[in-house]
Amino acid sequence: MSIIVQKFGGTSVADVGRFQSAARRVVETKRQGHQVVVVVSARGKKTDELINLAREISANPPPREMDMLLATGEQESVALLAMAIRELGEKAISLTGAQIGIVTDSTHTLARIQKISTDRILNAFTENAIVVAAGFQGVDDAFNITTLGRGGSDTTATALAAVLQAERCEIYTDVEGVFTTDPRMIKNARKIERVSYDEMLELASLGAGVLHSRSIEFAKKYNVPIRVQSAHGDNEGTLISDEPIPNIPSVTGIASIRDSARVSLRELPDRPGMMSLIFENMAKRKIAIDMVVQDVSIDGRAEVSFTVPEEDLDETLTAADEAVTTIGQGVVEHGTNVSKVSVVGEGMRTHSGVAAKMFRSLAERNVNVDMVTTSEIKISVLVNRHDCDEAIVAVHGDFELDRQPPATKMVDEELSLRTERQIASRSDLERDVVARLSSMEDIVITEVELDTQQSRVTLSRLPDEPGVIADIFSTVANAGISVDMIVQNISRHGKAHLSFTVPQLDVKHCVEVLEPVLKQHGDSEVAFDKNIAKLSVMGIGLRSHTEVGKKMFRVFADANINVQMTNTSEIRMSAVVSPDDGVNAHRALLEMLGEP
Numbered sequence: 001m002s003i004i005v006q007k008f009g010g011t012s013v014a015d016v017g018r019f020q021s022a023a024r025r026v027v028e029t030k031r032q033g034h035q036v037v038v039v040v041s042a043r044g045k046k047t048d049e050l051i052n053l054a055r056e057i058s059a060n061p062p063p064r065e066m067d068m069l070l071a072t073g074e075q076e077s078v079a080l081l082a083m084a085i086r087e088l089g090e091k092a093i094s095l096t097g098a099q100i101g102i103v104t105d106s107t108h109t110l111a112r113i114q115k116i117s118t119d120r121i122l123n124a125f126t127e128n129a130i131v132v133a134a135g136f137q138g139v140d141d142a143f144n145i146t147t148l149g150r151g152g153s154d155t156t157a158t159a160l161a162a163v164l165q166a167e168r169c170e171i172y173t174d175v176e177g178v179f180t181t182d183p184r185m186i187k188n189a190r191k192i193e194r195v196s197y198d199e200m201l202e203l204a205s206l207g208a209g210v211l212h213s214r215s216i217e218f219a220k221k222y223n224v225p226i227r228v229q230s231a232h233g234d235n236e237g238t239l240i241s242d243e244p245i246p247n248i249p250s251v252t253g254i255a256s257i258r259d260s261a262r263v264s265l266r267e268l269p270d271r272p273g274m275m276s277l278i279f280e281n282m283a284k285r286k287i288a289i290d291m292v293v294q295d296v297s298i299d300g301r302a303e304v305s306f307t308v309p310e311e312d313l314d315e316t317l318t319a320a321d322e323a324v325t326t327i328g329q330g331v332v333e334h335g336t337n338v339s340k341v342s343v344v345g346e347g348m349r350t351h352s353g354v355a356a357k358m359f360r361s362l363a364e365r366n367v368n369v370d371m372v373t374t375s376e377i378k379i380s381v382l383v384n385r386h387d388c389d390e391a392i393v394a395v396h397g398d399f400e401l402d403r404q405p406p407a408t409k410m411v412d413e414e415l416s417l418r419t420e421r422q423i424a425s426r427s428d429l430e431r432d433v434v435a436r437l438s439s440m441e442d443i444v445i446t447e448v449e450l451d452t453q454q455s456r457v458t459l460s461r462l463p464d465e466p467g468v469i470a471d472i473f474s475t476v477a478n479a480g481i482s483v484d485m486i487v488q489n490i491s492r493h494g495k496a497h498l499s500f501t502v503p504q505l506d507v508k509h510c511v512e513v514l515e516p517v518l519k520q521h522g523d524s525e526v527a528f529d530k531n532i533a534k535l536s537v538m539g540i541g542l543r544s545h546t547e548v549g550k551k552m553f554r555v556f557a558d559a560n561i562n563v564q565m566t567n568t569s570e571i572r573m574s575a576v577v578s579p580d581d582g583v584n585a586h587r588a589l590l591e592m593l594g595e596p
Contacts (some may be wrong), residue, residue: 002167007039007157012231014044023084039157042073063108074134091129102138111146112441151212162222172231177238180401188402250351261313262335264305270297276553281319283550294566339388342380353477361398363467372488375569445539450586455507464491533582
């Protein structure tokens, strides 16, 4: 008998009527022949009420006591839902995280799952009972109650689905699924039928709001298909899996982080160890830095910029000042009132010209781009916050994301077959990596790649105004040249600096087609470095574990390898080094990961 894990969020159990509606859905699934575990969040605004109550008593409530308090919200919900299920004639047992056997580390309010015992759940199944599990919580080795942080119930659901080898995990929310962008802002935003784990990881990290990154990490790591759908209807929602999608579009969705802040460290010495020190300082404070941009140095001076949530700006500036003090050289600058806008799509791997189209769309609306960073499936730009909505509307329209692509519906029978095929076809390497994890939420590095077949093109003294980079990448795309890694840092004195990588065979042609374009922009210049080495670390959990970047750049520093370019995403961290350092850097990264 197959196992289905279902999760209901707080709005789906906000009152008696919704508890009863959720219970009917759970019972229906049970009577279709499945064993069911249902994960429940605290009802309605209960968590907010408890937080406010704590703050009335203490301006700085202890994290341990906050976990003890907040866990009661889910405990209330599971008891009520179990009662509602029993009223429909089915057996049900409610269990807290501790009773299930969810063991976490001791990081109160932001705990990570280490292991889960399935004995009690399986025993309940033998008694033909539905298990109603409290989301968001667990216990540490000393039996202290812990909570998992924002999105914790999603994480509980996918983690339980993983250890139970469930057929799928169903997430019931107050929306119909995952949309091409926020439907509250763009009325013709379209529900996506199917999306890959990597796409969902990128969208989740960009504030897409439906699911949180840690839950997607579990799903990808353990091959758990997720279906996101409305708790208030019978729509099929959105399927999240790694099943190949036919007729894949170049862009799947657009997301944004509105309340971003930018931090730049300028005038740094261009020598090994700079990136390592910066990442170490941020990781020490568990600051999740995003959109990391480092371009090639100018006159022996390096510059690194990155974004953080605006609420973390003060702490980030303190860490940045400490890094500059330790280095003995550099200037820290910051900018607020900025937003990050990103397009995401697996189709970018095979469709060229996506960057050109995005930049042209922004230029035609007079939206200027302050920073650019890319991955294989994402292009992100930093824009002025008052341009954020305009940017999203423009790009969504120009990529025609409101149009329904060819049908990609997957019926449940096909989903079951897909699950069997995917589990059977998982590579021996990936199985081995997961088996060696000491904790369920450990990072999984799937690949460390050395690419010596690319060249870097660098454009300097570009006018910092809308349309310039659109002209550049339109010219490159029209010449049939594929672009991989794009990095643009903050402009200085009205002039921008931009670098990108192209195949070595195309670099001279790229420079030739760009020279006429640059003549239209005053004293702009183009240069290239035919031989570079690009190192990439790919995996699951790279950004949610702040120490990954610290370790990667510490490896380079210890090997006395200078980093020339950097960019990061949810699933990949890339750095460009000299070709002479490429092999040594690759070997050092493999040794760090314990690979032969």
